[in-house]
Amino acid sequence: MRNLVFNxxxxxxxxxxxxxxxxxxxxxxxxxxxxxxxxxxxxxxxxYFTYAGGMANAKLKDLSxxxxxxxxxxxxxxxxxxxxxxxxxxxxxxxxTGQPAARPPDESREQSAVAQSSGLPWGTDLPGALxxxxxxxxxxxxxxxxxxxxxxxxxxxxxxxxxxEFASYAGNKLVLVKLDFPRHTPQDAALKQANxxxxxxxxxxxxxxxxxxxxxxxxxxxxxxxxxxxxxxxxTELNGFSK
Numbered sequence: 001m002r003n004l005v006f007n008x009x010x011x012x013x014x015x016x017x018x019x020x021x022x023x024x025x026x027x028x029x030x031x032x033x034x035x036x037x038x039x040x041x042x043x044x045x046x047x048y049f050t051y052a053g054g055m056a057n058a059k060l061k062d063l064s065x066x067x068x069x070x071x072x073x074x075x076x077x078x079x080x081x082x083x084x085x086x087x088x089x090x091x092x093x094x095x096x097t098g099q100p101a102a103r104p105p106d107e108s109r110e111q112s113a114v115a116q117s118s119g120l121p122w123g124t125d126l127p128g129a130l131x132x133x134x135x136x137x138x139x140x141x142x143x144x145x146x147x148x149x150x151x152x153x154x155x156x157x158x159x160x161x162x163x164x165e166f167a168s169y170a171g172n173k174l175v176l177v178k179l180d181f182p183r184h185t186p187q188d189a190a191l192k193q194a195n196x197x198x199x200x201x202x203x204x205x206x207x208x209x210x211x212x213x214x215x216x217x218x219x220x221x222x223x224x225x226x227x228x229x230x231x232x233x234x235x236t237e238l239n240g241f242s243k
Contacts, residue, residue, distance in 0.1 A: 027051070027067075029058040042071050044081045051205065120167055122178040124191060126198060126217075129175045133215035139242060140217075141174045144199060144209040149183045152226035153208040165231035173238075181207065210234075212241045 024037040027049065034051040041048040047058055060073040122143070123129055129140050143161070145153040160166055170176060179195045180187070202211055202219070211222040221241030227233065 027058075028064065029062050032058075044074070045078045047071060120161070120170055120176055122176045124178060124180075124194075126177055129177045130213070130215055130217055133175045133213075136175070138173055138175050138215070139220070139238075140177060140213040140215070141170070141238070142177050142179060142198070142202070142209075142211040142213065144179045144202075144204045144207060144211070145181070146207045147178075147180050147182055148185045150207045156208055156226050159228075160231045160234045163231045166235065169231070169235050169238075212238055214242075 022039040024039070025035065027034045027037040034049070036052040037049050038051075039047060039049045042060075045060060047060055047063070049058075060068055060071055061075065061078065063071070063073070126140070126142070132138070133140050145157075147153060147157075179198055181195060181199070202209075204211075206224060208226065209222060209224050212220045214220055221237075223234070223237060227237075
């Protein structure tokens with residue numbers, strides 16, 4: 001059932017395969033500029049690509065009108081697909097958490113509830129986390145995520161971050177910081193700005209991105225995107241970063 005819901009989501013999103021492997025010297029998305037771009041996938045709503053700094057995705061609606069036309073963007077169809085994506089995400093998330101599927105979040109919903117979805121103490125304050133790590137002789141794990149729209153973030157959360165194995169490891173080794181970039185869940189303006197500053201500071205190119213820091217804030221390693229293998233593979237990777 002879980003695979004059925006997730007596969008349904010993928011079929012809803014990946015409805016266009018044109019322009020794959022197309023290269024662009026520069027791609028401008030709002031105020032962000034990406035260089036040496038290679039398009040990997042174009043869906044009804046998004047463009048996925050690699051660039052000089054890694055990999056990323058962007059909404060077609062945020063591109064120039066010329067590029068929207070080039071990538072066959074249709075605002076009506078995109079709106080319909082995004083609604084279906086929201087419903088599929090909610091159904092999939094309900095399966096991995098054991099909770100009933102929720103309606104799209106409204107303005108009364110707290111962002112902090114999303115940050116605590118795994119049951120672990122995910123904070124949102126990096127300076128405070130670094131102070132805590134110094135006192136406890138731990139490392140800091142940053143989770144750059146789109147908690148209410150990114151399917152690979154949700155999948156990794158269910159397969160790794162929400163498991164007892166990872167919880168046991170994190171309790172002994174890590175101070176956890178979630179940098180969330182939701183599209184449907186209301187978020188405090190100050191937190192949104194702080195997360196965006198950290199996104200730029202760490203040169204994050206897509207979601208999910210997991211970055212391990214020492215207690216001084218030095219980056220030890222990062223995982224970009226979803227990787228299979230469950231908690232054991234992720235813990236092995238983190239241990240490798242910290243050596």
